[in-house]
Amino acid sequence: MMDGAGHLTLFGWPSAMANADSGRFCAIGVPSDHGNGVSRGAAQAPAAVRRAASHLASPRHQGVDLGDLAGCGAQDHDTVLVRLAALVEQVVERGLRPLLIGGDHSLTYAPALALQRHGDIGVVWFDAHTDFSPWSAGQGHSHKQVLRRIEALSGVARVLQIGYRGLTIGDERYLGETSTVVTTAQARALDAADVLRLMPPELPWYLSIDIDVIDPFHAPGTSAPVPDGLEPRWLGKVVGAMAGRRKIIGADVVEVNPRLDVGGITSAIAAELLRTIADAPGER
Amino acid sequence: MERAPGHVVNVRDAPPWRGRRLVALPDLLLEAHDGGYAIVVNAASGARLKVSSGLYRILSSFRLPRTLEEAVEEAGDPRIAAGVDALLGRGLLMDADRPMPMAQPLRRAVPYRFCNAPRWAAPAAGDGFVVLGVPYDLGGPGHCRDAPMLIRQRSLDYAYLLDLDTHRPRGWFDAASGERILKGVPIADAEDVHVVYGEKQADTFARMETAMRHALGERSVPLVLGGDRSLCFVMARRLAMRQPLTVLQFAPDTTMAHGEGEVVTVRDVGRRMAALEGIVSCLTLGLRADAGAAVEAGEITVAAARARGLAETVHGAMMAKDVLLAVDVGVLDTSMPPEGNGFSLSEMRDLIDAVGRRHRIAGIGIFGLDAGGMTGGAVAGELLGIVACHLALYAMHGASCAWQGGP
Structure with missing residues (x-):
């Protein structure tokens, strides 16, 4: 099922689930960019982010790293998503929390699908785009409409989109009754406590971080950059607060594209965010 | 053999070339x-x-x-x-026996149009923008001739669409301000000025000025996609014929050097424009602390603008009602990660807003995009192309505010 046995693991974590304590994070690389119509390269991110993470201090809480989902390059996108959802299900059954390294953002549909089957969840969507393009059955699944599909899942009780910005055809600040959109301009005026108030504490939350939420001059290695984004420091503080003050049932960092990166600075930010999530005491 | 434009040949007449080789x-x-x-x-x-x-x-x-x-x-x-x-x-x-010197075409076709706006067909009577690319970069050291194509290509992500009911331009929703910008504002793309490398700069400039004269209606605002910022000279010369004009340049280094030859350069374009008839003032904003030369009169550094306040800097400058806004994208901080040496896009937006609130933006130039010459290589160049699109659209919004009663 998994690739990369014996290779570099995230933060040097062990690669077997057997002895992992319940509640620990379980890293899974998803080297797939099937859902990105703009550019190839996100499939290279799991390896690049693990390399960048090797330069960081280990987080306080040790997790496990199962390596990469095998065979992504040889399978259709639907198959990859089905297999990823099944793997996330196994991870959850073992009492662990998925920590995915994308891959493009379309993959987040798989963990969201699996996790909401266990009860209502909230989803935090850090992204420069709302990913709410129209979708109809039979259309290929992509990173442009993935949040529209996730928001429609019966177990997704809340969506908090943070980072929408730029010039768009329509006003995308309203994504439905269960959703809240915080634009980048609004987010800059908020601190972590303000953001937490938008996340009901009784709800378990999944954090999905599209690296393009960050200003592209800080994080250029991504396929659909939008200028004037958030600063990594702001994002780190907010993610740290979420991980420490809310029940986080899983997370991902997606859309890092090493092919477009400059000196690995985007992978480094992604690694730091993963470390922030894993390092937080958090409710498990 | 020559005939007036619009001359219709009546085939019953003997054409003037009949019997000639x-x-x-x-x-x-x-x-x-x-x-x-x-x-x-x-x-x-x-x-x-x-x-x-x-x-x-x-x-x-x-x-x-x-x-x-x-x-x-x-x-x-x-x-x-x-x-x-x-x-x-x-x-x-x-x-064959009386060859005429070859006339250069005024403009040339381009593979993409800015925001996929309609191709320019005729000067418009009302307010609106005319986009004109000028792939000329011999006024400075950078390779900026590819910038018109790059900016147009990146601009395709911001599609120019019409409202289903009114058939007027929809404009774009600006997530930062929560308002729709450029709604109802027509844009037409007049393609590129034909540039012949090797000819005299004055000939290229004359062709650009003729292209502007042909394409612009009385109330049209040109958006020129350079090229280097020496092209601002042509814009200033043309637009100053309409109204007294201030040229506000955003540039990372001096534009007020003394000219050394017949060619207008990026270093002396400000001084040369200041000497043009109809130019009230010529200001340059955004010089780096390490610009290399003493800051001349009419030039303001990034640090000085920040210290005074961006809007206050603009409002404190002596400017005519009509302003030609020229942005050399080198004024932006494009380091990765940002080092704060130049303006951020957000700061540039504030500056442009400040101009649009008090003045009528009579022309917009986006210059100095050297996609291949940046730290960060092609990725940074592509990114700067996107930033240039945003700058152009923000500046167009600033200009259109004067038509629509202010921002």
């Missing part, structure tokens, strides 16, 4: 051909022309100098005469 241009190449048309390239000028197969057959009959009667059996057919007239008019045929 004609010849196809010696530098023609055939790029494509099928049953319906041919694409002919003038290798001397680079111009491409699409002609019908019928016209191409006539053209082929004049490989050697000959009269129509010598070249074509059906010389009396009025359609043949009309075809010869068309070939002469398009410069594919010439008088």
